[in-house]
Amino acid sequence: MSAAGRVSEARAGWAMSSPALAAIILFFVLPAIASLALSFTDFDIYALADIGNLRFVGFQNYERLIGNPLFWKAVTNTLLFVGFGVPFIVALSLFAAMLVNSRWLKWRPVWRVALFAPYVTTLVATAVVWRYLLHTRYGLVNYLLSLFGIAPIDWLGDPHASLPAILIFVGWKTFGYNMIIFLAALQTVPRELDEAARIDGAGWFTRLRHVILPAIAPTVLLVSVLTVAGMFQLFAEPYVMTQGGPAQSTVTILYFMYEEGFKWWNLGSGAAVAFLLFLCILAVTLVQLRLAKRSGAI
Amino acid sequence: MRGRPMEVTRRQMTGALAALPLLPALAACSARGDGALTVWAMGNEAASLPELLKVIGWPANAPAIEVQPLPWTAAHEKLLTGFAGGSLPTVGQVGNSWIAELAAIGAIAPVPDRALGMLDDQFAAVVDTNRIGGVAWAIPWYVDTRLQFYRKDLFTRAGYDAPPADWAGWKTALHKVKRQAGAGNYALLYPLNEYEQLTTLALSAGARMLRDDGARGAFSDPEFKAALAFYKSLFDEGLAPVASMAQISNVWDEFAKGYFSLFLSGPWTIGDLNSRLAPDMQNHWATAPNPGPDSIGSAAPGGSSLVVFAGNDHGDAAWDLVSRLMAPAAQLKFQQITGDLPARRSVWAKAGLAGDPIVAPFATQLDHATPLPKVPEWERIVTEMQIVAERMVRGQYSVDEAAKEIDVRADRLLEKRRWMLEKGRTR
Numbered sequence: 164m165s166a167a168g169r170v171s172e173a174r175a176g177w178a179m180s181s182p183a184l185a186a187i188i189l190f191f192v193l194p195a196i197a198s199l200a201l202s203f204t205d206f207d208i209y210a211l212a213d214i215g216n217l218r219f220v221g222f223q224n225y226e227r228l229i230g231n232p233l234f235w236k237a238v239t240n241t242l243l244f245v246g247f248g249v250p251f252i253v254a255l256s257l258f259a260a261m262l263v264n265s266r267w268l269k270w271r272p273v274w275r276v277a278l279f280a281p282y283v284t285t286l287v288a289t290a291v292v293w294r295y296l297l298h299t300r301y302g303l304v305n306y307l308l309s310l311f312g313i314a315p316i317d318w319l320g321d322p323h324a325s326l327p328a329i330l331i332f333v334g335w336k337t338f339g340y341n342m343i344i345f346l347a348a349l350q351t352v353p354r355e356l357d358e359a360a361r362i363d364g365a366g367w368f369t370r371l372r373h374v375i376l377p378a379i380a381p382t383v384l385l386v387s388v389l390t391v392a393g394m395f396q397l398f399a400e401p402y403v404m405t406q407g408g409p410a411q412s413t414v415t416i417l418y419f420m421y422e423e424g425f426k427w428w429n430l431g432s433g434a435a436v437a438f439l440l441f442l443c444i445l446a447v448t449l450v451q452l453r454l455a456k457r458s459g460a461i
Numbered sequence: 462m463r464g465r466p467m468e469v470t471r472r473q474m475t476g477a478l479a480a481l482p483l484l485p486a487l488a489a490c491s492a493r494g495d496g497a498l499t500v501w502a503m504g505n506e507a508a509s510l511p512e513l514l515k516v517i518g519w520p521a522n523a524p525a526i527e528v529q530p531l532p533w534t535a536a537h538e539k540l541l542t543g544f545a546g547g548s549l550p551t552v553g554q555v556g557n558s559w560i561a562e563l564a565a566i567g568a569i570a571p572v573p574d575r576a577l578g579m580l581d582d583q584f585a586a587v588v589d590t591n592r593i594g595g596v597a598w599a600i601p602w603y604v605d606t607r608l609q610f611y612r613k614d615l616f617t618r619a620g621y622d623a624p625p626a627d628w629a630g631w632k633t634a635l636h637k638v639k640r641q642a643g644a645g646n647y648a649l650l651y652p653l654n655e656y657e658q659l660t661t662l663a664l665s666a667g668a669r670m671l672r673d674d675g676a677r678g679a680f681s682d683p684e685f686k687a688a689l690a691f692y693k694s695l696f697d698e699g700l701a702p703v704a705s706m707a708q709i710s711n712v713w714d715e716f717a718k719g720y721f722s723l724f725l726s727g728p729w730t731i732g733d734l735n736s737r738l739a740p741d742m743q744n745h746w747a748t749a750p751n752p753g754p755d756s757i758g759s760a761a762p763g764g765s766s767l768v769v770f771a772g773n774d775h776g777d778a779a780w781d782l783v784s785r786l787m788a789p790a791a792q793l794k795f796q797q798i799t800g801d802l803p804a805r806r807s808v809w810a811k812a813g814l815a816g817d818p819i820v821a822p823f824a825t826q827l828d829h830a831t832p833l834p835k836v837p838e839w840e841r842i843v844t845e846m847q848i849v850a851e852r853m854v855r856g857q858y859s860v861d862e863a864a865k866e867i868d869v870r871a872d873r874l875l876e877k878r879r880w881m882l883e884k885g886r887t888r
Contacts, residue, residue: 209877211545
């Protein structure tokens with residue numbers, strides 16, 4: 164291709180992607196920069212009344228966050244959600260995807276819809292239903308546990324049980340989406356490979372480990388990156404189910420940010436939390452990508 | 462496009478579906494500005510307003526009134542967001558503890574001279590709550606305060622007709638009640654996640670809680686420390702369980718079972734107890750004013766007021782509406798629909814509340830009420846106060862250390878206010 168041709172092709176490329184780029188800059192990059200600027204000010208209700216009451220405070224918001232025990236409580240809770248939630252949700256989605264992908268299952272489209280349904284149902288409605296399911300005395304969950312002789316658990320009232328309760332709910336609510344992604348990947352795995360391994364006498368787990376997982380490794384990476392980002396940004400579930408309680412055991416970083424920003428109206432401090440969260444997610448995602456590169460998934 | 466003109470292609474269908482989320486935005490464009498007078502109200506009061514508006518004789522030629530209900534849980538955020546977005550209504554119901562904040566940011570208009578008459582025939586402590594920097598900002602609409610609900614039968618069994626009014630006698634009585642209550646039960650419930658109990662004790666002890674025009678904490682004052690020590694002793698002596706509200710599955714049920722015989726709450730609990738306790742429990746509970754160090758104690762005056770938001774009074778129509786809602790007949794009707802305690806004292810007698818043994822103590826308590834500090838940061842300070850108090854009860858701080866820690870946290874929260882006061886930028 165001639166040089167002029169390359170230039171005109173590049174121009175066409177820019178022209179085609181410019182509307183999307185403009186939207187990203189206008190609705191994502193600029194607000195992100197603005198909120199970074201906001202995090203160096205003490206924007207509060209006084210500043211809301213009169214912008215003259217706004218002061219530039221440098222890193223004071225960040226210093227105060229570092230010294231705020233509730234912020235660390237929120238960070239710890241979020242890391243717990245990420246640490247337990249990501250493996251749990253990825254495993255659950257993969258299991259569900261293999262289930263609806265297996266040949267012996269009848270009515271596969273029906274199963275697919277049924278398992279995907281929680282993801283597209285309104286969160287608040289499902290949260291209300293789950294609050295009934297998790298009820299200490301009348302809930303179905305405790306009834307099922309009682310069949311195994313387990314004493315009733317105060318799921319949403321006990322600081323130790325509230326986090327697993329929210330995790331179970333989040334897992335049930337979100338695995339359907341990941342399942343669809345896994346399903347698409349699983350359908351690209353050649354059946355011949357699976358059958359060859361079976362004829363060679365490989366068991367169910369060996370086939371999963373040596374045939375299926377290597378074939379869908381990039382998808383596992385994608386799903387885990389998405390789930391990590393999702394778990395770091397957990398907000399609606401604790402907001403609807405427990406309002407951060409009991410004893411602040413389900414206050415996540417985003418919930419803490421919401422309270423700073425919209426309950427106490429300290430937008431400067433809230434913006435600082437948002438920026439720290441951004442750095443957190445960025446760091447974890449970079450680590451995941453590096454691990455994936457090393458293991459040859461991408 | 463081929464085919465009949467009525468046929469919808471897949472592309473058009475997709476486009477229409479993609480545009481669905483934009484519909485509310487279109488609706489929002491037309492929601493305001495048709496000359497109607499908008500009123501924001503919360504919960505139960507919002508539900509009863511349409512019925513109330515029918516009986517106030519609103520003139521036919523005046524602007525139509527549109528009531529927009531808000532849930533209590535989101536009301537405070539909604540007011541601030543409305544102010545930030547310039548979309549506040551004309552008249553609003555506002556919780557009395559939010560007046561200071563709304564006045565500080567200039568969201569509400571002061572009560573004009575011709576409307577000041579509405580502040581007569583009211584409880585002085587409540588009116589004082591709405592007075593900031595010598596200016597009245599709102600008209601109290603209904604009142605409430607917190608006092609003790611107790612099990613009459615269990616106190617009688619311990620040898621008391623009612624809880625004594627002085628702290629020492631009150632605590633002695635509670636010890637007797639607990640001894641009668643049996644193993645695993647307590648005398649009172651003071652949930653560790655609620656700040657109202659400790660603030661009530663502090664007001665009863667005469668603590669000012671903030672000093673220097675609300676610019677610094679005064680939690681190391683002897684009065685507050687006395688209240689803090691008394692609060693701690695209730696847990697240390699085993700009179701109250703070390704528990705937060707989340708660990709109490711059903712307050713009314715536990716009250717009926719005798720898990721505790723006394724708790725602090727407001728008038729809304731009267732209806733709860735009437736509807737939730739078994740019929741044979743109904744004459745076993747009563748209310749009494751709070752105890753103080755030597756005699757009857759104090760409480761924070763609560764309830765809601767009516768405000769007119771700054772800059773949209775619809776040329777007197779707003780204050781006209783407020784005064785019609787405050788008329789004795791309207792107040793009486795309002796009490797009958799909602800069960801709220803009327804702000805006007807003369808209506809108490811008309812509604813038969815003054816002679817009701819369950820409700821009458823609220824009037825006594827409102828006469829012994831003290832306004833809380835009127836600074837926008839108060840809610841946050843008091844939240845921090847309770848976090849420290851809970852840790853003190855759990856053994857992390859001594860009384861002196863806790864008082865100092867609350868002061869440190871309050872001073873940090875008030876830093877901006879101090880700067881504003883120095884610059885002369887605030888009331």
